Amino acid sequence: MRSWVIVSDFRRRTALVTGASSGIGAALAEALAARGADLVLTAPDEERLVLVADRLRALHGVAVETIAVDLAYEDSPDRLAEKVLAAGHEIDILVNCAGFGTRGRYDELAAERDHHEVMVNVVAVERLAHLFLPAMVERGRGTVINVSSTSGFQAVPYMAVYGASKAFVLSFSIALWAEYRSRGIRVLALCPGPTDTNFFDALGSRMNAGGRLRTTDEVVTSAFRALDNGQPYVIDGRLNYLTSNASRLLGRGLVAGITARVLGANGRG
Numbered sequence: 001m002r003s004w005v006i007v008s009d010f011r012r013r014t015a016l017v018t019g020a021s022s023g024i025g026a027a028l029a030e031a032l033a034a035r036g037a038d039l040v041l042t043a044p045d046e047e048r049l050v051l052v053a054d055r056l057r058a059l060h061g062v063a064v065e066t067i068a069v070d071l072a073y074e075d076s077p078d079r080l081a082e083k084v085l086a087a088g089h090e091i092d093i094l095v096n097c098a099g100f101g102t103r104g105r106y107d108e109l110a111a112e113r114d115h116h117e118v119m120v121n122v123v124a125v126e127r128l129a130h131l132f133l134p135a136m137v138e139r140g141r142g143t144v145i146n147v148s149s150t151s152g153f154q155a156v157p158y159m160a161v162y163g164a165s166k167a168f169v170l171s172f173s174i175a176l177w178a179e180y181r182s183r184g185i186r187v188l189a190l191c192p193g194p195t196d197t198n199f200f201d202a203l204g205s206r207m208n209a210g211g212r213l214r215t216t217d218e219v220v221t222s223a224f225r226a227l228d229n230g231q232p233y234v235i236d237g238r239l240n241y242l243t244s245n246a247s248r249l250l251g252r253g254l255v256a257g258i259t260a261r262v263l264g265a266n267g268r269g
């Protein structure tokens with residue numbers, strides 16, 4: 001039984017969720033289904049997507065469609081949008097959750113993997129907003145949830161591209177929140193800290209996950225509470241809130257230096 005409380009009503013609304021095949025994206029999709037939203041779910045792995053879709057249809061009786069797309073390529077967001085529109089969907093809620101991290105000394109990381117990381121974590125988020133936000137503005141209502149991270153609040157040595165990508169998402173989302181809140185559109189940057197998902201398997205390291213991992217239910221609870229409160233961003237968890245503000249209190253250089261020692265000492269790559 002899920003622990004989050006249902007406040008907003010998304011009946012007769014359709015949500016497009018990227019990164020919906022597992023982890024936080026699948027949990028956000030489930031929370032939206034519980035609030036009555038029909039879903040368009042996307043991720044590269046079709047099989048995993050279909051499992052999530054079948055489950056949510058059975059549990060919540062909402063319409064769920066899957067579109068398998070790898071967002072690492074330049075034309076992927078446009079191809080996704082074409083398929084969504086061709087299927088006759090009007091997207092009221094856009095959830096940009098697809099993402100992954102790379103870890104290691106920058107000069108030793110595979111350049112192509114880092115490039116794909118920027119394409120998925122940054123370029124796709126921005127492009128999908130361009131593709132779906134104008135129609136929300138026209139309708140005078142809509143919701144955008146962009147998944148950033150506590151890593152977005154500081155430079156992250158040995159995960160330099162990841163931290164920078166999430167800083168983009170945080171800044172971009174807060175700016176859109178301020179631009180569109182008077183037009184009936186809610187924009188939220190969701191900033192989880194270490195959370196129990198497949199993220200660390202994809203990263204190839206569990207080193208970052210010291211302490212208790214947060215659950216996807218906790219992250220979803222934070223997200224919907226913040227959305228209902230009209231917040232521009234939310235950091236999930238009190239400890240994550242404190243550590244995210246360390247850069248502000250101690251200075252960016254000092255925090256980056258401490259992080260370099262911790263992540264550098266934790267083994268490279």
Ligand SMILES: NC(=O)c1ccc[n+]([C@@H]2O[C@H](COP(=O)([O-])OP(=O)(O)OC[C@H]3O[C@@H](n4cnc5c(N)ncnc54)[C@H](OP(=O)(O)O)[C@@H]3O)[C@@H](O)[C@H]2O)c1
Pocket residue numbers: 018019020021022023024025042043044045046048069070071072097098099100101120147148149150191192193194195196197198199200202
């Ligand atoms: N877990 C954490 O500690 C944590 C903390 C802060 C922020 N986040 C962020 O939360 C978001 C979701 O991650 P998660 O923790 O739920 O990890 P996850 O379980 O690994 O989920 C990642 C999702 O992104 C999708 N994805 C990966 N590469 C993709 C690509 N090239 N194109 C399209 N979709 C792709 C995956 O699809 P496939 O299943 O098909 O690969 C999966 O659905 C990410 O943006 C991540 O940066 C996670």
